[in-house]
Amino acid sequence: MTSPAIQRWAAFTDDPSGGNPAGVVLDADALSAVDMQRVAADVGYAETAFISGRGRRRGIRYFSPVAEVPFCGHATVASAVALAQTLGDGVFVFDATVGPIEITTTSSAGGRHAEFTSVEPWVRPLDERRLDAVLALIGCARDDLDPRHPPRLVFAGNAHPLVVFRDREVFDGFRFDAGDARRLMDDAGWPATIIVLREAGGGVWESRNIFPVGSIVEDPATGAAAAATGAYLRHTGAVSTPGSVRIEQGRHVGRAGTLHVRIPARGGITVSGAAVRID
Structure with a gap:
């Protein structure tokens, strides 16, 4: 496996030493589930998100250091903000195991924010x-x-x-x-x-x-x-x-x-x- 580019983000904070750390891999198309699990274990955060596809609608999978999880909010926020750095603010859709997740990013003097709506609870x-x-x-x-x-x-x-x-x-x-x-x-x-x-x-x-x-x-x-x-x-x-x-x-x-x-x-x-x- 070629080592993927791993970004590290802190979500629900504007301080890199606060909030919840998440790994983000923006180009995970070539990675198998075994590869993703290995990367998540190496990163060591509660979850790492793996993004596939192109454009503003993409696939997403979440792995903790020990297993795949159906959904992770802080890694979703981190992934959207990471994508917005290159694609600009606006609406993204992530196709997750639990269904499509719509998330919107905005920017202000205080930094970049993201907002998602959960599936039906x-x-x-x-x-x-x-x-x-x-x-x-x-x-x-x-x-x-x-x-x-x-x-x-x-x-x-x-x-x-x-x-x-x-x-x-x-x-x-x-x-x-x-x-x-x-x-x-x-x-x-x-x-x-x-x-x-x-x-x-x-x-x-x-x-x-x-x-x-x-x-x-x-x-x-x-x-x-x-x-x-x-x-x-x-x-x-x-x-x-x-x-x-x-x-x-x-x-x-x-x-x-x-x-x-x-x-x-x-x-x-x-x-x-x-x-x-x-x-």
Whole structure:
């Protein structure tokens, strides 16, 4: 395999040391799935995106260091901003495993931003046994949950279990074993992250996303999870629709990022943020 050109970006931030790092390979037509997996493992980020085709509509595949994933929001944002550097701002369409993803880039004095709308989401009850397993993993009890926001299993491209904590101290202080988390997620068939939220007030939510892959334990800024969170907030009536929220994520792992989420009355959830080149 000829080594592909790999770009490294940080998404949902304007600071190369913040947000969520993503690898981007813009000319992946000749790469097999085995090649892509090898590259993603070498890059070591939560996900690397592989782009195929030409023009403003292209194929996209996402690989973590250990497996292919159906959808990755931060790598989608990074890929669109990377393409906009040469093709200019505007609308792009990525044909992903979960379906076509439309994403729009814009530029301002503060840099370049991208906005995507998720596939049609769904929200379901979280199995009681799985909920207890999640709480046991992070050393918490049901009394720590916010009674206003019930646990759910949420999909907006990937299936995520989602729990909301009542107290900031519990939210900030929980710990978990990465190996135990990986076994739980594999057993449950959860390909992405476990979402843990806290309502900060004023339309702001804090998020922590458990995601043990390779050397990564906790994901710093997760676009797919932000879309799932928007779907959850709509489904449970926690926000009026149409509406919007801001999600702050990553301070617990030293890579703070900001995700802006627009929540329509129906349909996909829109997530936007900045992206900046790391190298």
